[in-house]
Amino acid sequence: MSTRFSLDGQVAVVTGAQGRLGPVWVDTLLEAGAVVWALDRPGASASAGFDALQARSDASRLFIGTADVTDRASIEAARDAVLAKSGVPSILVNNAGIDQPPDSGTSRARIEDLPVELFRRMVDVNLIGTFQMMQVFGTLMVERGSGSIINIGSLYASVSPDQRFYDHFPGEPPFLKVPSYGASKAGVVSMTKYFSTLWGGYGVRVNTLSPGGVLGAQDADFKQKYSSRVPLRRLAAEDDLKGPLLFLASTASSYVSGHELRVDGGFTAW
Numbered sequence: 001m002s003t004r005f006s007l008d009g010q011v012a013v014v015t016g017a018q019g020r021l022g023p024v025w026v027d028t029l030l031e032a033g034a035v036v037w038a039l040d041r042p043g044a045s046a047s048a049g050f051d052a053l054q055a056r057s058d059a060s061r062l063f064i065g066t067a068d069v070t071d072r073a074s075i076e077a078a079r080d081a082v083l084a085k086s087g088v089p090s091i092l093v094n095n096a097g098i099d100q101p102p103d104s105g106t107s108r109a110r111i112e113d114l115p116v117e118l119f120r121r122m123v124d125v126n127l128i129g130t131f132q133m134m135q136v137f138g139t140l141m142v143e144r145g146s147g148s149i150i151n152i153g154s155l156y157a158s159v160s161p162d163q164r165f166y167d168h169f170p171g172e173p174p175f176l177k178v179p180s181y182g183a184s185k186a187g188v189v190s191m192t193k194y195f196s197t198l199w200g201g202y203g204v205r206v207n208t209l210s211p212g213g214v215l216g217a218q219d220a221d222f223k224q225k226y227s228s229r230v231p232l233r234r235l236a237a238e239d240d241l242k243g244p245l246l247f248l249a250s251t252a253s254s255y256v257s258g259h260e261l262r263v264d265g266g267f268t269a270w
């Protein structure tokens, strides 16, 4: 592989690392040679994907730690652990995030009854959590004079969810994909631009990687409706996300900052 894509000797931090996509980012960074700190909130239960990755990984390059991105003290404790063992990281992937799955209780509220607390919680984790991570870890990169920060956005930062993807779900009131998720992710895209300008003079690049829907346990009707709406005619596979992440993390993207890289199969081009 070209050294342009090598992360040998680099230290990376990934938040929300033990969920669905966390292991995809961690695996990509490990494969490219980095030492990776996989952080998640205290008490998070690891996904099967994360367990499998941990089982096959070299324990001298994969460290597991805790950080609740909504809690500044928790982030600072994680920073201290990373610094003590590995030094200043050069890559930060702000992946921790919450959405509202179709089978959750609040997904059946009418828009006028949607609990405002749900809105606040999504903004707190997805947007303010990303902000606090950049405050604590990004500042270290600024002091050192280099780094790449990748904030995980979403397709729904750019476009509203198409409620017709979900209109085959039975139940009353009908399932409603909430407004707070996309709003919080649009905030992430905007904040990425802010930090890219603030820190560009200090050698720190800041970009957003926005995945489209990733193939998982969705029902057949959803998959058919969603896929027919995508120019590439399918949901993303986990592997589709690895190249874009490596591009943004490595010197292959040395002149890319403030960008939103949409990995959505062309969804937003239509």
Ligand SMILES: NC(=O)c1ccc[n+]([C@@H]2O[C@H](COP(=O)([O-])OP(=O)(O)OC[C@H]3O[C@@H](n4cnc5c(N)ncnc54)[C@H](O)[C@@H]3O)[C@@H](O)[C@H]2O)c1
Pocket: 015, 016, 017, 018, 019, 020, 021, 022, 039, 040, 041, 044, 045, 067, 068, 069, 070, 095, 096, 097, 098, 099, 125, 129, 152, 153, 154, 155, 210, 211, 212, 213, 214
């Ligand atoms: N899966 C998709 O199709 C998809 C598509 C677009 C964007 N995304 C984004 O990718 C990221 C990862 O999504 P996922 O599908 O892996 O979700 P997931 O729910 O499987 O994983 C999210 C992880 O974040 C952690 N987390 C939640 N609150 C936290 C907090 N306060 N502090 C630290 N960690 C916390 C959870 O413990 C979990 O491990 C999210 O930002 C999500 O919005 C996912």
